[in-house]
Amino acid sequence: MTGTGPDDALVATFEAQRPRLISVAYRMLGSRADAEDAVQEAWLRLARQDASSIGNLNGWLTTVVGRVCIDVLRSRKAHPEASYDDVPEVVVIEDAGKPEDDALLADSVGLALLVVLDTLRPAERLAFVLHDMFAVPFAEIGQIIGRSEDATKMLASRARRKVQDTDRPTDEPRKRAVVEAFLAAARQGDFEGLLRVLDPEVTWHSHTSRGEVVRIGAAEVAVRAQRGARATADARPALVNGEPGVVVFRADGELLGVMACTIVDDRIVGIVSVSDPERLAEMGLR
Known part of the structure; x- marks a missing residue:
């Protein structure tokens, strides 16, 4: 890095957080390519920021990635005909129940969650993913989506019911x-x-x-x-x-x-x- 860019310590800190941030973004967007783009955007914003003014870097990065993901999801809703090059993995079991299908079934059920999440509204999806999967407090999630803590709890609860209703x-x-x-x-x-x-x-x-x-x-x-x-x-x-x-x-x-x-x-x-x-x-x- 040059002297005008982020220092090595900041780069190392961000790289340590990258896998978690990509996991958050992937569960939000259902696309590996879009998830990596969202995390890269968070890095670009961090590089322009005075890192010493950020009290909780992990929380700041989660907030930025969450807001970028919300923007992407809303853009998809507004432009439903848009094309995306990243195709989600598809697991198909024509005759479930055979022992050799067990590993496929485990992968399939995991992928199914992404399908279910795609039926949620952007704010519901963010609240559910961040709280139920990554244990982010409701107060922090509310700051990302511009809702009160109680309203954010209600969003996550509504999303949780939808997810549970598809898993019976x-x-x-x-x-x-x-x-x-x-x-x-x-x-x-x-x-x-x-x-x-x-x-x-x-x-x-x-x-x-x-x-x-x-x-x-x-x-x-x-x-x-x-x-x-x-x-x-x-x-x-x-x-x-x-x-x-x-x-x-x-x-x-x-x-x-x-x-x-x-x-x-x-x-x-x-x-x-x-x-x-x-x-x-x-x-x-x-």
């Missing part, structure tokens, strides 16, 4: 039934039937060869589902990232797509699908 093993048959109803309505072109199983604020992240496309709202998702339904395709039930989903094959056995659905109160609140041929090829599904 006894509800798996009901969740599977919701997915099957969604597929049936899509194939039949039943717009009203699709609206009955979609949450009004459902979000669909579609990873294609052209990048990621995000669709928000039941009507928009229903229209896309109708257009994408393939009557001749073979859709098989699967566990995708710990959520009920489907893998879709063409008649000749070629994999066409993978989809996972996050379900709360018998409605689909989030969909993640992959149709990018290169990404599908990496899954090795036949």
